[in-house]
Amino acid sequence: EDQVTQSPEALRLQEGESSSLNCSYTVSGLRGLFWYRQDPGKGPEFLFTLYSAGEEKEKERLKATLTKKESFLHITAPKPEDSATYLCAVQAHSGYSTLTFGKGTMLLVSP
C-alpha cells in the first residue's frame, strides 16, 4: 500500500525566514510525486511534478527536490502570501494508478 507522510503538521515562520517541508513516501515504483498548495476554503492548486531522484523544480520562492524516499519543498525568504497548506501526493508505477495524498503541512508566515 502506498503511503505519504508529511512533516511537520504545522510550521510558523517569520517573513524572510527560510525553511523546508518534508514529504516521505513508500510506493511500489514511483511514477510521479506532486506538490499542491491549498488556501483556506479553496481547492488544491497544482505546483510541481517530480519524476526521478535528483530532480529539482522551482517557482518563485519555492523549490521542490526529490530523493528515492522523500521530497522537500524549500521556501526561501517566505512572504505572508505564502501562508497555505502544502500537500504532497504520489502516483505508483502500475497500470492506471490514482494519487495517494499526505495530510499536508499548514504554513503560516507572519510579517
Place this chain on the structure above:
Amino acid sequence: NAGVTQTPKFQVLKTGQSMTLQCAQDMNHNSMYWYRQDPGMGLRLIYYSASEGTTDKGEVPNGYNVSRLNKREFSLRLESAAPSQTSVYFCASSEQGVAGQETQYFGPGTRLLVL
C-alpha cells in the same frame, strides 16, 4: 477556460435526504475524480473515472454513487445522506503526461452539512 467547476458551493441536508453534486471540466481531460476532505484525514478518493464510460471505486466509496455523463461531466450522488458524510467534496480532472503521470486539477469544492 473555467477549469473544473462544481455546483453547489454549499448545501445543508437532513439525514436521509438525497442529493447530487455536479462537476464539469473544460480541459478535455479523460480522467475525473471525486474526493472528500475532512480535518485530520487529508484528501480521500471516493470514486474515479479513468475515461468516459468507466467508473471505479476509490478508498471510501460506501454511501456514494457516481455517473460519468460524458467526457466533461462527472456527478456524485448521495442516496440517503448521513451525518458522517458531512465534509468538503472536491472534484478533479487529470491530463496524462508523457511518462503516464496524472497531474490532477481541482475544483473549488462543495461544502456539505448533513444534520
